Amino acid sequence: MCLYQAFKGAANEFLLANSVLKQKKQTEGNDMAAIKIDGKATAKQIREELKLRVQALRDKGIEPCLAVMLVGEDPASQIYVRNKRRACEDVGIRPVQVFLPADATQQQVVDEVRKLNQDESIHGILVQLPLPRHIDAVQVLDEISPEKDADGFHVINAGKLFSGRPSTLPCTPAGCIELLKRYNVPMSGKNAVVLGRSNIVGKPMAMLLMNENATVTVCHSKTADISAFTRQADIVVSAIGRAGFLTGDMLKPGCAVIDVGINRLEDGRVVGDAEYASCESVAGWITPVPGGVGPMTIAILMRNAVLAAERT
Numbered sequence: 607m608c609l610y611q612a613f614k615g616a617a618n619e620f621l622l623a624n625s626v627l628k629q630k631k632q633t634e635g636n637d638m639a640a641i642k643i644d645g646k647a648t649a650k651q652i653r654e655e656l657k658l659r660v661q662a663l664r665d666k667g668i669e670p671c672l673a674v675m676l677v678g679e680d681p682a683s684q685i686y687v688r689n690k691r692r693a694c695e696d697v698g699i700r701p702v703q704v705f706l707p708a709d710a711t712q713q714q715v716v717d718e719v720r721k722l723n724q725d726e727s728i729h730g731i732l733v734q735l736p737l738p739r740h741i742d743a744v745q746v747l748d749e750i751s752p753e754k755d756a757d758g759f760h761v762i763n764a765g766k767l768f769s770g771r772p773s774t775l776p777c778t779p780a781g782c783i784e785l786l787k788r789y790n791v792p793m794s795g796k797n798a799v800v801l802g803r804s805n806i807v808g809k810p811m812a813m814l815l816m817n818e819n820a821t822v823t824v825c826h827s828k829t830a831d832i833s834a835f836t837r838q839a840d841i842v843v844s845a846i847g848r849a850g851f852l853t854g855d856m857l858k859p860g861c862a863v864i865d866v867g868i869n870r871l872e873d874g875r876v877v878g879d880a881e882y883a884s885c886e887s888v889a890g891w892i893t894p895v896p897g898g899v900g901p902m903t904i905a906i907l908m909r910n911a912v913l914a915a916e917r918t
């Protein structure tokens with residue numbers, strides 16, 4: 607039995623166990639805690655699958671390569687860039703790092719992106735956000751060749767997603783869909799509510815859920831009575847960046863909660879948008895923070911880089 611088949615077998619067993627647990631929850635009522643969607647384990651599973659695809663590319667003489675550009679010395683961005691390099695190394699993608707000083711000019715940043723576009727050995731490019739304030743981030747992102755746009759933020763890829771054409775998907779929303787699929791959460795014909803309407807999470811998340819045939823409502827800071835929407839929702843994806851905003855009394859019993867939010871509390875703890883304890887006792891599935899959506903974002907970034915290499 608090849609490694610891939612063994613892997614698929616283990617994944618199927620996991621899904622079966624998951625669905626049995628879910629049925630138990632539905633028949634025994636809501637006194638059971640929600641199924642915790644383990645983003646860390648799922649991301650690891652995706653990385654293992656990618657290793658096989660990277661090997662297949664290497665066998666054909668193609669070395670997948672992801673370039674990550676960092677402008678300035680923002681400590682959080684440095685950690686994100688380091689984690690991306692480590693993920694590349696784990697999967698077998700060649701990482702290329704481009705560091706520019708915080709006072710780099712718009713033209714210098716654009717020139718570096720153009721160099722990466724022209725380098726045929728580089729398949730994916732990511733510019734770490736946020737960029738220093740004097741840099742026009744939109745112009746920089748627009749400079750990235752859409753074929754090499756590993757983050758899926760380029761306006762061409764956004765346009766393709768919104769018009770239902772194949773495109774490079776933004777990593778975080780695509781990671782959320784992957785979690786829902788791998789945990790067998792039904793989406794077709796279900797009510798989904800997305801909290802947040804940003805270009806990088808909320809809007810593409812709504813499109814991807816719609817592509818899965820969910821009926822989607824998007825809520826934002828001007829929405830009146832958000833809980834009236836979330837109480838009808840079979841799936842709630844929260845991406846607003848407000849610690850503890852989503853509480854158990856706002857949920858429909860048995861729903862799936864995908865918590866995208868990353869909020870650092872004064873005591874240093876990192877929490878999501880959902881108040882975990884109250885949501886867990888009502889929901890059918892829930893992602894923890896940390897260990898939920900976060901690891902999936904990097905796994906899908908790796909997948910985007912591998913896909914870009916496979917297209918060459």
Ligand code: NAP
Binds near residue numbers: 801
């Ligand atoms: P963003 O650009 O700041 O957008 C936040 C959205 O939430 C906006 O649409 C805003 O509404 C809405 N919002 C803010 N407060 C609200 C409230 N009280 N009620 C209802 N809606 C509210 O943020 P983002 O980049 O989408 O990120 C959202 C969260 O996800 C952040 O915590 C971020 O750190 C996290 N994140 C996590 C990952 C990951 O890998 N896990 C990746 C990306 C982002 P308006 O449009 O009306 O202002």
